[in-house]
Amino acid sequence: xxxxxxxxxxxxxxxxxxxxxxxxxxxxxxxxxxxxxxxxxxxxxxxxxxxxxxxxxxxxxxxxxxxxxxxxxxxxxxxxxxxxxxxxxxxxxxxxxxxxxxxxxxxxxxxxxxxxxxxxxxxxxxxxxxxxxxxxxxxxxxxxxxxxxxxxxxxxxxxxxxxxxxxxxxxxxxxxxxxxxxxxxxxxxxxxxxxxxxxxxxxxxxxxxxxxxxxxxxxxxxxxxxxxxxxxxxxxxxxxxxxxxxxxxxxxxxxxxxxxxxxxxxxxxxxxxxxxxxxxxx
Amino acid sequence: xxxxxxxxxxxxxxxxxxxxxxxxxxxxxxxxxxxxxxxxxxxxxxxxxxxxxxxxxxxxxxxxxxxxxxxxxxxxxxxxxxxxxxxxxxxxxxxxxxxxxxxxxxxxxxxxxxxxxxxxxxxxxxxxxxxxxxxxxxxxxxxxxxxxxxxxxxxxxxxxxxxxxxxxxxxxxxxxxxxxxxxxxxxxxxxxxxxxxxxxxxxxxxxxxxxxxxxxxxxxxxxxxxxxxxxxxxxxxxxxxxxxxxxxxxxxxxxxxxxxxxxxxxxxxxxxxxxx
Ligand SMILES: Nc1ncnc2c1ncn2[C@@H]1O[C@H](COP(=O)(O)OP(=O)(O)O)[C@@H](O)[C@H]1O
Ligand SMILES: [Mg+2]
Numbered sequence: 001x002x003x004x005x006x007x008x009x010x011x012x013x014x015x016x017x018x019x020x021x022x023x024x025x026x027x028x029x030x031x032x033x034x035x036x037x038x039x040x041x042x043x044x045x046x047x048x049x050x051x052x053x054x055x056x057x058x059x060x061x062x063x064x065x066x067x068x069x070x071x072x073x074x075x076x077x078x079x080x081x082x083x084x085x086x087x088x089x090x091x092x093x094x095x096x097x098x099x100x101x102x103x104x105x106x107x108x109x110x111x112x113x114x115x116x117x118x119x120x121x122x123x124x125x126x127x128x129x130x131x132x133x134x135x136x137x138x139x140x141x142x143x144x145x146x147x148x149x150x151x152x153x154x155x156x157x158x159x160x161x162x163x164x165x166x167x168x169x170x171x172x173x174x175x176x177x178x179x180x181x182x183x184x185x186x187x188x189x190x191x192x193x194x195x196x197x198x199x200x201x202x203x204x205x206x207x208x209x210x211x212x213x214x215x216x217x218x219x220x221x222x223x224x225x226x227x228x229x230x231x232x233x234x235x236x237x238x239x240x241x242x243x244x245x246x247x248x249x250x251x252x253x254x255x256x257x258x259x260x261x262x263x264x265x266x267x268x269x270x271x272x273x274x275x276x277x278x279x280x281x282x
Numbered sequence: 283x284x285x286x287x288x289x290x291x292x293x294x295x296x297x298x299x300x301x302x303x304x305x306x307x308x309x310x311x312x313x314x315x316x317x318x319x320x321x322x323x324x325x326x327x328x329x330x331x332x333x334x335x336x337x338x339x340x341x342x343x344x345x346x347x348x349x350x351x352x353x354x355x356x357x358x359x360x361x362x363x364x365x366x367x368x369x370x371x372x373x374x375x376x377x378x379x380x381x382x383x384x385x386x387x388x389x390x391x392x393x394x395x396x397x398x399x400x401x402x403x404x405x406x407x408x409x410x411x412x413x414x415x416x417x418x419x420x421x422x423x424x425x426x427x428x429x430x431x432x433x434x435x436x437x438x439x440x441x442x443x444x445x446x447x448x449x450x451x452x453x454x455x456x457x458x459x460x461x462x463x464x465x466x467x468x469x470x471x472x473x474x475x476x477x478x479x480x481x482x483x484x485x486x487x488x489x490x491x492x493x494x495x496x497x498x499x500x501x502x503x504x505x506x507x508x509x510x511x512x513x514x515x516x517x518x519x520x521x522x523x524x525x526x527x528x529x530x531x532x533x534x535x536x537x538x539x540x541x542x543x544x545x546x547x548x549x550x551x552x553x554x555x556x557x558x
Binding site: 013015016017018051054056079082083086087089092094095096097098107108109111112142156157160 | 295296297298299343344345346348349460461463464465466467468469470471485486487488489490493494
């Protein structure tokens with residue numbers, strides 16, 4: 001069960017001077033139960049790719065298939081397929097329109113005709129997975145705190161019970177604590193078997209958290225793999241706009257002095273191997 | 283797929299072509315000459331000649347012919363109605379009769395002329411807007427209106443208001459597109475149901491849009507005030523408009539072309555005709 005993107009291309013404004021090739025042949029596989037990060041500089045095509053996963057954009061060339069269904073072959077069932085892939089936009093709280101948080105969360109399942117007992121279950125599940133304070137369900141979504149608003153926005157997408165969750169720059173505008181909580185939330189829905197796709201330009205966060213990373217540069221997927229192999233790649237051939245995290249650069253420096261460690265090793269591992277090498281405490 | 287990505291209402295498309303670099307005053311004057319010229323055209327042959335202009339424009343501005351023609355799409359319905367009315371209600375030499383409806387030779391020429399005129403009108407206006415940034419456009423208009431300013435009308439405030447309004451159109455499209463997409467991905471359906479249901483389905487788009495627009499407006503006002511904008515105070519320009527040789531050349535060429543077509547129409551194709 002996976003989303004398979006292959007050789008995807010997308011050009012905006014074809015035939016005008018503003019023509020812009022956002023994707024120029026990108027391939028990636030997103031398995032359920034995996035956390036995939038898409039990293040790249042601003043304008044590298046991340047959001048365009050994210051919108052293809054949710055079928056807001058359809059392939060101009062190349063293909064996207066969701067759990068084995070090629071979306072261009074099944075154009076009549078777009079709505080059905082779209083329900084499987086929840087998309088959380090950047091600043092999702094800007095989509096709020098309803099009078100209460102509950103209405104906001106019920107919007108998606110109602111759109112797919114869910115009612116009664118099942119609707120309540122959807123809301124309850126969404127509130128639980130998003131960590132939203134259930135006491136706020138009756139409040140005005142515009143009046144609750146920033147952190148809770150982001151959770152309510154997540155709940156309003158989780159309530160459609162998607163199999164995949166795509167988040168476009170979900171950490172934008174959150175403080176460090178907010179980012180940590182959001183990451184825990186993403187890890188827990190991943191562990192429940194959902195496929196999680198995180199679009200970000202924060203390489204450090206992606207290396208530390210995801211199962212697989214796709215690196216985009218000017219619309220081309222330059223490398224894709226687990227954190228360690230992507231870090232190794234980026235060390236060999238730097239990519240526009242992506243800076244290796246300080247610890248990884250330190251480890252790269254240690255390698256030149258004969259201490260070999262994985263680039264994604266944690267602070268503890270680095271200290272241990274330094275102590276081993278020096279024979280004393282550092 | 284409902285999306286505003288490819289909307290072609292003659293929005294500004296940034297570029298660096300010859301047409302883009304012309305002085306906005308030149309382009310505004312040229313557009314008015316074109317509109318005046320259009321209403322002097324009466325023979326179908328004139329319109330064949332007029333077709334040269336969009337083609338030339340396409341070459342010089344790097345905009346594809348399809349994009350230019352698409353800007354006429356919103357008025358296709360209006361054009362069709364005009365053609366239809368003129369076709370059936372113009373008296374003259376009858377050539378076809380279906381029941382009470384009669385089609386005359388005069389009807390055909392008038393209908394085709396009217397339809398083409400309307401279509402060209404929209405395309406010419408779109409050509410101006412596609413190659414002139416809102417900033418340039420309102421600067422050009424402000425300068426062209428400055429004689430009226432001496433009479434005491436607030437021309438520069440009017441131009442500033444227009445700049446802001448025009449400046450916000452693309453932003454508004456972007457925001458609408460984003461909110462539409464966000465609600466579609468939450469399953470919103472804008473295409474089914476009756477009129478009322480469909481109108482209601484836009485509430486989830488309009489409410490967030492209003493909230494955003496008000497926030498933006500407030501930010502903009504703060505930003506303008508913090509940089510000491512005060513209405514009525516005289517302002518200078520960072521990039522003063524410069525009328526270059528090419529602007530004069532463009533105006534002269536276009537004027538000659540229009541004059542030639544009108545002369546051809548009046549002198550060769552059958553004398554002075556009343557405006558139809
Ligand atoms: N709606 C749009 N219309 C025209 N061009 C667009 C649109 N959205 C994105 N682009 C262009 O496509 C490229 C990729 O954009 P995007 O996918 O938003 O990148 P990212 O999310 O990585 O910053 C950019 O050059 C951008 O200018
Ligand atoms: Mg983006």
